[in-house]
Amino acid sequence: MLPGSSFLLVLWLLVSSSHVIHSQNDEDNEFLENSSRLLNPDPNFPALDCPKDCRCTQEGVVDCGGIDLKEFPMNVPELTNHLSLQNNQLEEISPEELARLYRLETLNLQNNRLTSKGLPEESFEHLENLNYLYLANNKLTVAxxxxxxxxxxxxxxxNYLTKIYGLTFGQKPNLRSVYLHNNKLSDAGLPDNMFNGSNNVEILIMSSNFLKYVPKNLPPALYKLHLKNNKLEKIPKGAFSELSGLRELYLQNNYLTNEGMDNETFWKLSSLEYLDLSSNNLSQIPSGLPRKIVLLHLEKNAIKTIARDVLPQIKNLEYLLLHNNKLKARGIHPAAFQGLKKLHTVHLYNNMLERIPSGLPRRVKTLMLLHNQISEINRNDFANTYFLEELNLSYNKLTSPQIHREAFRKLRLLKSLDLSGNNLHTVPFGFPKNLQILKLKENEISSIPKGTLAGMTKLRELFLSHNKLKLTPCRLPLLSQLLDMAGNQLIYIPPGLPASLEYLYLQNNKITTVSERAFESTPNIKGIYLRFNKIAVGSLKESIFRSLKHLQVLDIEGNLEFSNTSKNKDNSEEEEEEEEE
Incomplete structure (x- = not known):
């Protein structure tokens, strides 16, 4: 075998199995994620005894994948190192057929119909060189x-695994990764010494089973542990105490409560960076979370409060996801985020916030507060969030008078502001001058007071759709590239369109005419949407659009006058045909 070719050959066998679909793609074998440079079997070097319809190489690779095999192939060369039989219809393999392939390093049997009866327990005992075994997507009931x-x-x-034995994965000092997700494993089906003598396992994926407890005696070398989509109710004391190298822990979509864990449950996980506790039954954020966590998922629980001392010790925290809980502003301690200098993304949407929480993280850049019950924004609500770049307050209960005109004065870095779906009747004053995206759609806005959009020289996208606008200001932001005023009550094309405009949405209005000079100031426009208005056929002349060299889309369908004209034309043609007859 050529030097260094063994690893590449292993990767080839793995990529050939990448067509096998596990039901959780993010938990597939890591080799499949990182095997873009692979060695495929070279048809120019066929082995003398290559089984029918298979491909073989002189390096000991035999690929019999996807050829509709119902039985183990005949004449597999005895010196085969890597055998791929995935994507076939094999139901059984006798130990004798495998026993003579004593040099096998990789055996890929994914996506067949193998049962535990068809794969006797002594099947692999003579494969003393086997490194990689792939049996996913079969019908095994016991390991x-x-x-x-x-x-x-x-x-x-x-598979359909219900039982693991002590020597299935035990006493294997070289074992690094085990994938058991999407089976039927319960606590009773796991031996206490499941990994006894296999202390070097780094990846353990046991999601989508029926486990009620975290497995005992987990390998100390673990850095990735997936237990999501189980029935976990409790994390036994000391379950994670030996996992000082664990970096990723997935516990989402279980039945975990605060009573099912204690202050020391996670404390020994000194390397933990990613913790997902979403979709459980937590009523508060667990105490004792390790300081190196970067991403913390707590969404879809029943969390009502954030105490003063549960988050500040997580000094590396960057992403905090608390959406879909039961938080009220008064339940968040003013010092709950104190000292979290790296925290830049906070999701608090779909809660019960009645106002902007006090003590927001000083360095937050993305703040999601949509779908709450916020009815006012006071002058100092955002006085300390100088670094805020994206603020979403859509679908709350805000009214124009209840937004203080100086509420956004400190947000000089704010690029995107969303106030859609509130109860605004006019465009509020005091928007940050550096805004690039402003969303005010689905309100009750009937007027744009003079000066509310003045000085917004960096605004690129303005969304005012589904309001009650009849008139628009004479001067729109100079650099706007997108203007959305669909679903209003406009009767003409807004005047003073900026030269930078590229997309204009005016569908579902009451526009009746289009002036010949309507688009004279917009030489760069690419899309004009006028669908479902009341434009008369004579008011749309070809000369209106002749100078628009960049125009790609002109949507004028659904105008009543066009429909009536077309209908009258059809009726007239029918009458002429009748007269001719």
Missing amino acids: PKFLPNTLISADFAA
């Missing part, structure tokens, strides 16, 4: 009792 102690990676995902 093999004995697997070679040379094993490095084992994939049993998407």
